Amino acid sequence: MADWHCAGNFDDVWEGVPLAVTVGGQEVALYKVGADVHATGNLCPHQKDVKLSDGYLDGDTIECPMHQSCFNIKTGKVLSPPAREDIPVFQVRVEDGKVFVEV
Numbered sequence: 763m764a765d766w767h768c769a770g771n772f773d774d775v776w777e778g779v780p781l782a783v784t785v786g787g788q789e790v791a792l793y794k795v796g797a798d799v800h801a802t803g804n805l806c807p808h809q810k811d812v813k814l815s816d817g818y819l820d821g822d823t824i825e826c827p828m829h830q831s832c833f834n835i836k837t838g839k840v841l842s843p844p845a846r847e848d849i850p851v852f853q854v855r856v857e858d859g860k861v862f863v864e865v
């Protein structure tokens with residue numbers, strides 16, 4: 763069952779720089795885009811020991827650092843091969859300067 767967990771301080775998530783966190787036992791990547799924070803699973807579905815938080819964030823797209831598959835951080839949809847599976851996305855809310863993720 764999903765539950766809300768504090769993932770850290772809003773100010774610790776930098777614009778354009780993915781941040782790896784562990785929330786509720788899950789590896790999650792946080793992305794700040796403007797005033798919003800988005801959260802996805804942090805492991806690339808193509809090779810699950812590769813962290814998307816080490817990749818390149820361009821707008822709403824995260825590019826895997828290993829083979830450059832791209833994913834939409836809002837929908838989780840895979841946008842380019844070699845990965846074929848989508849990544850999980852998680853609900854985020856910001857409250858009192860803290861980021862909460864539902865996992």
Ligand code: FES
Pocket residue numbers: 806807808809812826827828829830831843844845
């Ligand atoms: S490990 Fe991510 S695309 Fe291959």
